[in-house]
Every structure is written in structure tokens, then in C-alpha cells.
Amino acid sequence: MPIWKDIEKKQFSPIYLLYGTEAFLINETKQKLIQSVLTEEEMDFNFSVYDLEEMPVETAIEEAETFPFMGEKKLVILHNPVFLTAERSKDKVDHNVKKLEEYLANPAPYTILVVAAPYEKLDERKKITKLLKKSAAVMEANKLNDKDLKIWLRGRAAANQVQIDEEALDHFLVIAGTDLMMLASELDKLSLYAQDEQRITVEVVDKLTARSLEQDIFALVDRVVTGKVEEAFRIYYDLLKLNEEPIKILAVIANQFRLIYQTKELARKGYGQQQMASFLKVHPFRVKLAAGQSRNFSDEQLAAIIMLLADSDLQMKTSGMAKPLIVEMFLFKLQSLMKKTG
Template sequence: MDEVKQIVADINKGQIKPIYLLIGDEPYYIDAISTYIEKNVLTEAEKGFNQMILYGRDVAIDDIVSNAKRYPMMAERQVVIVKEAQDLARTIDNLLAYAKNPQPSTVLVLNYKYKKFDKRKAVYKAIKKTGVVYESKKLYDNKVAEWIRRVLAGKNYTISPKAAQMLVEFLGNDLSKINNELEKLKIVLPEGTQISAEHIEENIGISKDYNNFELRKAIGDRDSLKAFKIVKYFADNPKDNPMVVTVSLLFSFFSQLLHYHGLHDKNPRNVASALKINPYFVNEYVLAARNFPMRKVSEVIAVLREFDVKGKGVNSNSVSQGDLLKELMVRLLA
């Protein structure tokens, strides 16, 4: 995020480079930088003749170079944005000559998503020398809640740890999807609001009581009644609560719990740092560790591996995912 802010700040200062190569697996920041350039480098009056949007599947490198070498009309610069530039992967080397000597009055933006860009290529090194290369990497799941908090803080909102975790567990690490949901919340909630689990439930449709976060907590507490209620809800709503996600999140939780058991220093601050969790959730691990000694945790992890395979249709004899989840709860809470 800091690198993105620096790119935007440089553009605002007029320190605009002739080429921006935006690469990586996370499209959110690639789109954010590209959109910012599209909206802010030229005035509305200049855009008609001097801004062009191309798509990798529809053009060749020669077309891009031809457009990039044009001189702007009644403007200091022109902007050429190539979306889905990864479709040009096989011929991207043909951009080398232009990358070495780009047109100074052109801002060429290459949105190269999802595919790896070989950093050993001469064209990559040339662009890095004459322009800007930004790599947008997928955030690890344990970093997403903090990203949510930072984004909201920049918009004068806060969010409770539980609400942030609900978004992460429901939407994963897809920043574009998460941002879309945050934008919805901004529409209905005034600035300065602390977004709560209730706000998430009312406006996004994620149940605050029946979700993987609450299931994990119920299992850690050995609250069988609550765990089975949640699993029944999952069984009744399988599309919104796929078993593969539930098992994956439980596996992550118990793996962290195994790590907790192995810590010599169980000071809350050290636990939060070692497990890479919000300090708010430390007590949940402390209680779960009492209910699941190290040996039991190892057994649970083995059971989860077994049910991960069953949930994918192996040796499950066409048993429904709802019934598999119920069986899993029996095994975990036995």
C-alpha cells in the first residue's frame, strides 16, 4: 500500500514516468493505479484526443508502439493504457526497443495481471530503468484484516476485530471483492462509524452467529450445542458455506493451536506475534488450548485432513456435505 501511495504522490507532483508496468496476482492495486492515471493525468478536455484504452487480446505490440509514438494534440502528454496486457506474453519482448527509448510525452500503462512476468527479460529491465514497475502480490490471509482496518482508517471508519474477521472468512483475500463490500457500507454508514458484526450481517448478508468464525470458537470452547447449530445452518445453506472452506479454516486454526502449544513464552503479546493474529483473539486460543491438549490437536489435524479428502468426493460414498460436517463435529468434539 505504501508503494502505491508513493506512485500516486509522484504523479500528483508531476513526476510522471513514460511507462508503468503493473504486474502481479492481486488485481486490486493494478486497477487502482491504472484508474488513477486514467482519471488524473489529463484534463477532461485533453482526454478526447489524447487518451486511449487498448486491450491485449485485440492488439499487437506494434500497434501499442505506434500509438505510444504519436505526439499529443493540444496537450503536454497523451495516455495509452493497455488492459489485460498478459495476453501479449508471447510477444512482449518486441516492446524492448521502445522501452529503452520511450516517447517522453506519452504515459504508457501496461496492466499485466495474474501471469508471472519473467524479471530476467531485457524488456523488464529496460522498463524498470526508464519507467516504473509495480508488483501487486496477493496478501496472506492473516494480513487481510489489517488491510481492511488501514483502508477504513483512511476513510475515517473503524471496524471491530470480529467484523473484520467475518469479512476475511467470507470473502478470502480477494481485495477487490472486499473493497466493493466496504464501499457498500460507506454508503449506508456515516463517517466515524465503527463497523460491527451487526453492520456486516445487516448490509452484506453474512450471519454474525452462523459463520466459520463462530464455529471455530464453539469448537475451541467445546460448546457442542452451538457447534451443531452452526453446522445445521451450513447444511441448510451449502452454497454460502462450502465444506472445503470450513475445513480449511479449521485446519488453519488447529495448526496455529499446535504452534501455541509449542511456545515457551505464552505472554499475550508474544502469542499474537508468533501466531500472526490480532491480540483480541489471543484468549480464544488460550481457552482452546485448555480444551485441546497438544496430543488431541494432532489427532484433530489428522481428522481434518481425512475430511478434506472426503469433502472433495474421495471415499465419501455420495454422502452430503452437510452430513459430512455433522460427522466431523462428532469426531472433533468426542
């Protein structure tokens, strides 16, 4: 994140615009600013947060224009500026946006103003949006693609004074999923473990990383497809030991095969993986994994598997059969299908 490098060097912009749906990135950027701009002693006097769903923007601007008390800088953070979007305002308060426009033209040299907008898109037609984007250091915090996700993880590992092997990084993403908060927590744990060697290997990732249900299901499907049925059942029984409900396991398996089918169809229509992710509204890395798995299935196989899943779901909801057994039967049928048509 280029914006982070400048913050770490204490090269501050007077105005920041942080927008997008990846709340973890927005929060991390705010934390970096707080740690870099203010000392602990200055926090009580020179740090203010305004929720613009509760307070008018002009009140925050008055605060930004007030000289800091102790210290050279003050930090003012504005949350939820819905007036930057095309949504019809649901604000409980009226905002004098003209005051913000005037401030952007002449920001106080002693204040760092941060506008945190947790929205996928801003309304580019509005004057205030154009002015803000022109005046501010901008960070778009939306889902990271595969390349940017790896850059982010390598940077976090480096900040923890370790390096992560490329193979270990790929394995880590397969196991841990794509939720940034989970990834950060797991990577920090791996870094602590690897402090002596200063290197995170595949073995370390495999030994210590907590697996998400979706990633366990990905691994389970992968084992069936590659003929490692015993391993697939071991994963399934481990999930049952962890008190995962069979109906939930079946639903996640169905979601995985639905994604495999969708990526196969979209690839046939000429979509790239980034376009698929945007169209399907899933993380690019999940699309990459599903596209890889889709090469193992013919159209006929996928159609038959989706029918098997529908039948299993119906049994789960209407028959008196033990639910764990229904998932077992599906896995046996899946194995048989792969052998017949593989």
C-alpha cells in the same frame, strides 16, 4: 500504496509497470490514473488501450509518441506483455521489443505509458525487463500480507471519510475473507452505513458484512473447538437454508482441517507464517487464522479428525444416507473427540 499517493497528488511518472496476480490492485491503479490524468472530455481522444496478445508493441509506441489531441496529457495502457516473462511466447503477433527499449530511454513528456503485466514473476534476465524496472514507477500487485491488508483497508476507510476500529478490522477480515474485490465492496457498504458516526465498530461489521462460505466454516469449526456446539449447528443450518450443498460444506471443512494440519507441521519445521503462505499458496491471513486454530488440536486429534472426514466423504458418495445428516454426524463425532482428548 505509495504509488497511489503520488497519483492522487498528480505527481505522475512517464512510465508505470504494474505486475502481479492481484488483478484488483492493478485495476484500481489503472482507474486512479484514468481519473487523475484525464477529464471526461479528453477520454475519447487521449486514452488508448492495447492488448499485446493481439497488437504489436510498436503500434502502441507509435501512439505514445503522437501528440495529444486536446489536453496536455495522454494515457496509453499496454496489457499482457508476455515478452516480459520466461514463458514461451504464445503471441499471435511478433513484437519489435527494440522500439519499446528505445522509448524507455526517451519517453514522450506528454504521455503516461502503463504496462499492466498480470504475472506472478517477470524474467529478470531479460534486457527489456531490467530497462522497464529501471525506468518505471513499479507496483508489485501480489497477495497482501496481514499488515499490508490492514493498511489498505484503513486507507480505503479513510478515503470514504470514516475510520474502522482495530477490533472491528480484525473481525471484518475473519468474516469477509481476503478477496480484495469482496472486501472493497463490503467496506464501502459499511462506510456508507457509518457516515453519521464516521466510525465502523465490531457491531456494525457483525450486522452488515456478508460472510463467505470459507469464513462461515472457520466460525463453525471454532465454535465446536470452544465448546459452543449449539452455535456451530446454527451456522450449519443457516448454510443449508442458503442452499449450500452438504457435500460442498464437508469439502470446505476438510480443506480447513487440512490447512490446520499443514500449518502445524510447517511451524514444527520452523516456517514463519509468510513462508507457510507462499509454500501452501494460500493467503497469509488464512494461514494466520489456521495457525491460531492449530493450537487447539493435538497431532492425535488432527489425525482422527482427518480420518472422520474421509469416512464422511465416502458415506456422502456411496451410502444412501441423507447428506445433511452425514455432516451432522461428523459434527457430533468431532464434538465427542474434542471432549475425550481435550
